[in-house]
Amino acid sequence: DTGVSQDPRHKITKRGQNVTFRCDPISEHNRLYWYRQTLGQGPEFLTYFQNEAQLEKSRLLSDRFSAERPKGSFSTLEIQRTEQGDSAMYLCASSLEAGVLTDTQYFGPGTRLTVL
Amino acid sequence: AQSVTQLDSQVPVFEEAPVELRCNYSSSVSVYLFWYVQYPNQGLQLLLKYLSGSTLVKGINGFEAEFNKSQTSFHLRKPSVHISDTAEYFCAVSDRRSDYKLSFGAGTTVTVRA
Numbered sequence: 001d002t003g004v005s006q007d008p009r010h011k012i013t014k015r016g017q018n019v020t021f022r023c024d025p026i027s028e029h030n031r032l033y034w035y036r037q038t039l040g041q042g043p044e045f046l047t048y049f050q051n052e053a054q055l056e057k058s059r060l061l062s063d064r065f066s067a068e069r070p071k072g073s074f075s076t077l078e079i080q081r082t083e084q085g086d087s088a089m090y091l092c093a094s095s096l097e098a099g100v101l102t103d104t105q106y107f108g109p110g111t112r113l114t115v116l
Numbered sequence: 117a118q119s120v121t122q123l124d125s126q127v128p129v130f131e132e133a134p135v136e137l138r139c140n141y142s143s144s145v146s147v148y149l150f151w152y153v154q155y156p157n158q159g160l161q162l163l164l165k166y167l168s169g170s171t172l173v174k175g176i177n178g179f180e181a182e183f184n185k186s187q188t189s190f191h192l193r194k195p196s197v198h199i200s201d202t203a204e205y206f207c208a209v210s211d212r213r214s215d216y217k218l219s220f221g222a223g224t225t226v227t228v229r230a
């Protein structure tokens with residue numbers, strides 16, 4: 001396994017710009033999760049997918065946030081009209097499938113966003 | 117709803133000394149518990165997990181944790197730490213009702229000094 005990968009690792013943008021992050025899960029992992037981590041806090045759940053279906057998006061922070069997983073493999077997280085408060089680490093995780101024995105989540109290295 | 121409280125935000129410790137990181141959770145259903153470690157500028161790595169069975173769980177790098185249902189705790193321990201254990205440690209909880217989504221504590225920063 002090559003592990004979960006995320007791209008880019010760092011992104012600096014100006015307020016008002018749109019940004020898109022990519023996550024490639026471990027192959028054959030059906031579930032994919034997005035979390036946000038701000039300084040001094042634990043990761044906060046944003047949204048997740050089972051294959052290409054987005055199971056919950058109510059925890060996305062505002063309507064400026066959206067995520068897709070079009071073919072059930074990689075996923076993208078987009079933030080439109082970025083604000084300084086969006087500065088954070090965005091983490092992606094994947095797991096094999098739902099179930100107590102199989103849903104251990106493996107995390108990628110994260111994308112650190114800085115909004116100037 | 118689940119929640120996790122990590123009782124210590126920072127734990128300084130000398131090399132080769134023992135360390136304990138405290139974690140308490142709240143949930144109205146059966147839970148699954150995890151400890152993750154995060155090294156600087158990296159993602160989270162799973163240290164250990166409790167799903168069922170024995171309440172003493174052994175993980176990687178010499179860490180272990182004990183699930184105590186009556187005290188709703190899942191404290192992490194290591195009998196002798198190394199400089200390389202300097203990192204941030206997160207306790208997390210999930211359950212079937214939440215469809216296994218993780219809820220994390222705020223983290224404990226462990227700094228190991230020579």
